[in-house]
Amino acid sequence: MLAARLAEYAGRPDGIVLGLPRGGVPVAEVIAEQLKLPLDVFLVRKLGVPHQPEYAFGAIAEGGIRVLNRDVIAAVGLTQEQVERISAEEQQEMDRRADAYRGGAPESDLRGRTVILVDDGVATGSTMYAAVMAIRQQEPRRIVVAVPVGAPDALALLQQVADEVICPLAADPFDAVGSWYEEFPQVSDDEVRTSLSNAG
Secondary structure (H helix, E strand, O other): OHHHHOHHHOOOOOEEEEEOOOOHHHHHHHHHHHHOOOEEEOOEEEEEEOOEEEEEEEEEEOOOEEEEOHHHHHHHOOOHHHHHHHHHHHHHHHHHHHHHHHOOOOOOOOOOOEEEEEOOOEOOOHHHHHHHHHHHOOOOOEEEEEOOEEOHHHHHHHHOOOOEEEOOEEOOOOOOHHHHOOOOOOOOHHHHHHHHHHHO
C-alpha cells in the first residue's frame, strides 16, 4: 500500500530510500524494490526516559544532530546530567550500528537528492523528526516521510519539517506501532545487513 502511494518517485535518478533501523529497514527494502531505487539506512536513536525507554524525551541522529523535547524533560524531572549520560550511551550504540551495517563505508551523500525516509510507524514522531532535521542539513532536494501507520499528532508534527508525509493509516487512538501489525518481531542486525546487501 505504501509503495503504491509512492509510485510517482519510482525510478527517479536522484531518488534514494532510507530505512530507520531496525524496524524501518524491512519496510524500506520492499519500497526500494518496488520503486527500483537504492536502499541505505539512516541512523537515529530515540532518547528514552529512564525506566520508560519507549517514552522519548528526544533523539540523536547521524551528523551530530540532537533534538530534545524540553516539555517531556521538565515533566519527568530529568537532570542535565541524565540527559547527557543517556545521549552518550545512545551515541555509542549508533556508532556500533554504523560499523555493523556499513562496515566502515561512508553514509550516502544526500545533497540534491529526493530522500524517501521510511520507518515501520510513528508514535511520538521524535525519532523521525530528528532524522528529518539531520537530513535537512545535508541539503537534499526533497524529504518524503513514508510510514504505514502513525499517530495523527506525530504525523502533524512531521508535516511541519518534511516536504511530504505519506501514511495510509492515521490511527486514532494509536496505542503502539506493533499493535497495527499481525506479526511484529524484533529485527536483528543480521537482518538489516541482509536487506542492505540484497538491495546492493
